[in-house]
Amino acid sequence: MxxxxxxxxxxxxxxxxxxxxxxxxxxxxxxxxxxxxxxxxxxxxxxxxxxxxxxxxxxxxxxxxxxxxxxxxxxxxxxxxxxxxxxxxxxxxxxxxxxxxxxxxxxxxSGRNDQGVPGVAEHAHEIASRPGALRLRERLAGLAAGQPVLVVGGGLTGLEAATEIAEARPDLDVALAARAGLGDWLSPKGRRHLRKVFDRLGITVHEHTEVTAVEAGRVTTADGRAVPAAVTVWTTGFAVxxxxxxxxxxxxxxxxxxxxxxxxxxxxxxxxxxxxxxxxxxxxxxxxxxxxxxxxxxxxxxxxxxxxxxxxxxxxxxxxxYFNQCISLGRREGLIQYVTADDRAVRAALTGRTAALYKELVCKGAAWGVAHPTLLPARRRPVVRRQEAPAAAVRTPA
Incomplete structure (x- = not known):
């Protein structure tokens, strides 16, 4: 059987x-x-x-x-x-x-994690799924020049979303809200490059800002401020x-x-x-x-x-x-932050166009590996352990 x-x-x-x-x-x-x-x-x-x-x-x-x-x-x-x-x-x-x-x-x-914040499900967009990304795509396409777009979440997904939208739609007023400092887990070189790209793209950064409610047209922060947002993009982590x-x-x-x-x-x-x-x-x-x-x-x-x-x-x-964190910052910029085995940033980082090409190769390689499942060599052939042969053993190919 x-x-x-x-x-x-x-x-x-x-x-x-x-x-x-x-x-x-x-x-x-x-x-x-x-x-x-x-x-x-x-x-x-x-x-x-x-x-x-x-x-x-x-x-x-x-x-x-x-x-x-x-x-x-x-x-x-x-x-x-x-x-x-x-x-x-x-x-x-x-x-x-x-x-x-x-x-x-x-x-x-996993999918979007609303973190229990009121209004996220009703008023915020997500890019953790293809249907969500397509809904956001349609909404962004309908925005007039000058309208505000707020990305909530300063992790990798938030950084990539904010820069991609700002590069594709320079006519929009793109902002990012982060609970901590912008890229505060990165190396000094990584942080400097990140701020340089955000400044060039005209992205407003609300650092040390916790969003406590999302409404149609704005979000409310923990310190009582109202931040305008014709579109809110929620990227504060994932829920399984x-x-x-x-x-x-x-x-x-x-x-x-x-x-x-x-x-x-x-x-x-x-x-x-x-x-x-x-x-x-x-x-x-x-x-x-x-x-x-x-x-x-x-x-x-x-x-x-x-x-x-x-x-x-x-x-x-x-x-x-872990070896690195690969971050695309639009189509022309990138950031490769090298890390320790347990994912802590080290001093070395690759930036600019070279980093963007590196990230693109990583993405293409991952997709190619999935799309060609029989062309990749096995990492390691099993070695028979006769003393632990299972009751219903099957054969490995020659």
Missing amino acids: QHRIVVLGAGYTGATAAGRLARRLRPEDVTITLVNAEPDFVERVRLHQLAAGQSLTRRPLAGMFAGTGVDVTVGRVTGVDVDRRMVTVLDADDGTRELPYDTLVYALG HPIAKATSLEIAGTGQIVVDRTMRSVSHPDVYAIGDAALAMGPGNKPLRMSCASGVPSAWQAADAIAARLTGARVPTVPVR
């Missing part, structure tokens, strides 16, 4: 895991089903570009995984029963089906998909699934969680941040661990570490 692997979510992490599993395991031994709400792979790291009016390459999942042995199912996950080992999926025709699994890879990712909370999986206070070093659930050994959905510890015993930089290595780790356990091989545990 074939071992049934179901992967939930086809973002960077889920698609990467499915492709890597297809390379590591034989189709006669396993079935791999990849479930996603949309028929296309979405380059989430480019959604600020989509919102600013640019066109992105369409990447149908069916074409990407044709001939790989991965079965793509388009549908929205509405429930996961980890006791019955069953996933409930609602398809485009509102039909419900159940998918049984032997191993589940949970990669449903809520499905996991309704299961008996061990969940952290963040809503993430608690996993071990192999990305395996600590409460249900047949479930793996990767990317934003997982609470995994990185260097310095610090939780990995929600990002593509964490998600893709976690997908490699989970896929390699699953393949090793199914084939009776040694289970690899390669620590996920």
Whole structure:
């Protein structure tokens, strides 16, 4: 009987895991089903570009995984029963089906986090999803010259959104509100370059500003100020998909699934969680941040661990570490902040046009890796551990 692997979510992490599993395991031994709400792979790291009016390459999942042995199912996950080992999926025709699994890879990712601030859901736009980016795109296209656009959130997503919009629409009055100082986690060189770009693009920065309410046409800050905003873009972090909370999986206070070093659930050994959905510890015993930089290595780790356990091989545990933070600042500027293994900035940083090209290569490389799942070599071949051969071992390809 074939071992049934179901992967939930086809973002960077889920698609990467499915492709890597297809390379590591034989189709006669396993079935791999990849479930996603949309028929296309979405380059989430480019959604600020989509919102600013640019066109992105369409990447149908069916074409990407044709001939790989991965079965793509388009549908929205509405429930996961980890006791019955069953996933409930609602398809485009509102039909419900159940998918049984032997191993589940949970990669449903995250969306906007409103931080409990009143008015965000009703009046703010988000770019954590393709539909959200398209709604923002339409709204920005309808703005007249001089109207104010406020990006709330001074993290990587906020910086990229503010600069992309300001570059694409120099006729708008773009501002950014950050709870701390602008880029205060960066190196001195990184901070100087960031301010230089913001000044050149004419972006107003409200530093040390906490937004406490969002209304139509403005936001209110903790110190009682009203900041005008014909459009508010909310980028204050991410909240994980809520499905996991309704299961008996061990969940952290963040809503993430608690996993071990192999990305395996600590409460249900047949479930793996990767990317934003997982609470995994990185260097310095610090939780990995929600990002593509964490998600893709976690997908490699989970896929390699699953393949090793199914084939009776040694289970690899390669620590996920950071090397840099890649920030696009429009199409012509960028910032590559080099960091320690646990994601703390060091003095070195790459800036300007070279950094923009670097970031573009990183984005293209990530998309290429997902779109060509069978062309990448496996990171490590399993080594048979005869003393720990599993009861239902399968074979690894020659």
